[in-house]
Amino acid sequence: MTQDQDDRHDTRQGPSRRRLLATAGTAGAAGLAVGAGGGLGAHALAAAPAATALTSLGADSVPFYGAHQVGIVQPMQARLVATAFDLTPGTARPGLVSLMKRWSAAAAALAEGRTPPGLADDDVALDAGPSSLTVTFGFGASVFPKISATAPAALAPLPAFPEDALDRSRSDGDLWVQVCADDALVAHHAMRTLQRLAAGAATVRWQMSGFSRSPGATAQPHTGRNLMGQIDGTNNPKPTDSTFDARIFVPAKGDPAWMAGGSYAVFRRIRMLLDSWDQQSTDRQERVIGRRKGSGAPLSGGTETTAVDLDKQNADGSLAIPGDAHIRVATPDANQGAAMLRRGYSYHDGFRSDGAPDAGLLFTAFQADPLTGFVPVQRKLARGDALSVFIRHESSGLYAVPGGVPAGGGYVGQALLES
Numbered sequence: 001m002t003q004d005q006d007d008r009h010d011t012r013q014g015p016s017r018r019r020l021l022a023t024a025g026t027a028g029a030a031g032l033a034v035g036a037g038g039g040l041g042a043h044a045l046a047a048a049p050a051a052t053a054l055t056s057l058g059a060d061s062v063p064f065y066g067a068h069q070v071g072i073v074q075p076m077q078a079r080l081v082a083t084a085f086d087l088t089p090g091t092a093r094p095g096l097v098s099l100m101k102r103w104s105a106a107a108a109a110l111a112e113g114r115t116p117p118g119l120a121d122d123d124v125a126l127d128a129g130p131s132s133l134t135v136t137f138g139f140g141a142s143v144f145p146k147i148s149a150t151a152p153a154a155l156a157p158l159p160a161f162p163e164d165a166l167d168r169s170r171s172d173g174d175l176w177v178q179v180c181a182d183d184a185l186v187a188h189h190a191m192r193t194l195q196r197l198a199a200g201a202a203t204v205r206w207q208m209s210g211f212s213r214s215p216g217a218t219a220q221p222h223t224g225r226n227l228m229g230q231i232d233g234t235n236n237p238k239p240t241d242s243t244f245d246a247r248i249f250v251p252a253k254g255d256p257a258w259m260a261g262g263s264y265a266v267f268r269r270i271r272m273l274l275d276s277w278d279q280q281s282t283d284r285q286e287r288v289i290g291r292r293k294g295s296g297a298p299l300s301g302g303t304e305t306t307a308v309d310l311d312k313q314n315a316d317g318s319l320a321i322p323g324d325a326h327i328r329v330a331t332p333d334a335n336q337g338a339a340m341l342r343r344g345y346s347y348h349d350g351f352r353s354d355g356a357p358d359a360g361l362l363f364t365a366f367q368a369d370p371l372t373g374f375v376p377v378q379r380k381l382a383r384g385d386a387l388s389v390f391i392r393h394e395s396s397g398l399y400a401v402p403g404g405v406p407a408g409g410g411y412v413g414q415a416l417l418e419s
């Protein structure tokens with residue numbers, strides 16, 4: 001196991017994830033935990049026998065409260081449901097305050113496998129446990145005039161990139177909610193619960209679902225693959241990097257003050273032209289990305305986690321990693337250090353009328369400032385990335401993701417909404 005894989009493994013089982021033990025009798029998605037060996041733990045044995053026994057996957061939970069919102073630094077779960085909401089006409093700041101209070105309380109409860117306050121249990125996720133559920137909330141630029149507030153400068157509209165083919169009805173939105181969990185039912189139930197709690201205040205603008213590798217599918221934790229077959233996520237900034245916080249989170253004295261500890265999320269639905277991609281040789285596919293398809297190793301040599309050597313030459317003097325390879329064009333070294341934390345999920349929504357797969361990547365990138373993260377990198381990719389002929393950007397959103405809620409209480413966005 002490499003150090004990176006080791007870190008990911010530790011994080012999954014470490015302090016950011018808790019194992020839910022005996023919770024029989026609590027409403028909602030809670031249950032008994034089965035230990036790694038399959039037997040019931042002592043705590044579980046002592047509990048009332050009513051609830052379904054859980055494996056560690058179902059019992060793992062991610063505490064909602066903390067300095068940053070959840071769903072950013074935690075290892076990716078197996079499932080994503082992303083939804084954008086628009087405030088209903090006439091909903092202003094008081095209505096949004098009330099909604100964010102309801103949503104925050106619900107997200108905290110669901111993360112523990114409990115039924116949100118004020119709701120009767122609908123039993124939908126009764127047997128599943130929290131399954132590492134995280135809920136992340138963001139504000140789109142369009143919400144600010146509706147609550148008589150000024151949008152952060154960082155929420156200025158993204159430039160129109162060449163080749164963008166954006167469907168505006170599936171882009172933007174006043175509010176963005178990212179739900180992730182290791183169980184599809186848990187994720188969809190949580191999003192349905194949040195949508196019900198929004199009644200009268202906000203309606204769904206668009207919703208998209210994605211998937212990644214299920215935990216436990218490989219013997220060792222392993223970076224996931226996308227639908228093009230590439231190992232995707234290797235060179236993400238790591239929480240252990242000294243520059244991680246500065247690149248991903250707005251600093252304590254940042255501007256605006258209410259975004260302290262927050263981040264900016266770029267969300268893009270990027271369709272893959274898989275019929276065309278699948279006609280390419282493996283050699284060509286590897287030169288498009290600049291990494292080996294099987295191992296994820298850079299074409300400059302080594303293993304998946306070996307540092308990329310952009311200067312390495314082949315015997316004939318050509319660059320080992322071609323000039324237009326995706327990783328050469330996207331690397332922070334070629335973009336004044338521009339970096340982002342990518343948390344992309346695959347989607348496959350059947351087939352289009354032309355017979356092509358409606359499939360690709362729900363690309364999510366978190367950064368302290370999109371103007372020094374996503375924007376310069378995407379500008380460059382749109383001009384000279386070998387991958388660009390195999391993909392289409394079909395929808396786009398940019399959201400301010402405020403800092404987390406301290407353990408004592410409060411709600412997401414409180415510093416904005418009570419300023």
Ligand SMILES: C=CC1=C(C)c2cc3[nH]c(cc4nc(cc5[nH]c(cc1n2)c(C)c5CCC(=O)O)C(CCC(=O)O)=C4C)c(C)c3C=C
Nearest residue numbers: 230231232233234235236270327330331332361377378391
């Ligand atoms: C604007 C940012 C990026 C977009 C949009 C994007 C789309 C996209 N990427 C892949 C597949 C891979 N990307 C990889 C690396 C990588 N990608 C970006 C940025 C965007 N990608 C960055 C910053 C990096 C890291 C570069 C580096 O420093 O090495 C890789 C290699 C493995 C990895 O490091 O994750 C793959 C594979 C697809 C399929 C895609 C759109 C559909």
Ligand SMILES: [Fe+2]
Nearest residue numbers: 326327330342
């Ligand atoms: Fe990429």
